[in-house]
Amino acid sequence: MAERVELKLSDSFLVPTDNPELELKVTVLNINEGMNDMMRL
Numbered sequence: 001m002a003e004r005v006e007l008k009l010s011d012s013f014l015v016p017t018d019n020p021e022l023e024l025k026v027t028v029l030n031i032n033e034g035m036n037d038m039m040r041l
Contacts, residue, residue: 001030003029004027
């Protein structure tokens with residue numbers, strides 16, 4: 001899995017649209033060892 005993945009709610013719509021009236025975007029971070037070094041303290 002990549003270090004960061006952006007998921008969009010509109011990607012799961014049955015009828016695709018270019019400009020949804022409401023959009024939810026979520027960034028998923030891979031927290032496995034060796035990934036996302038910037039998150040280390």
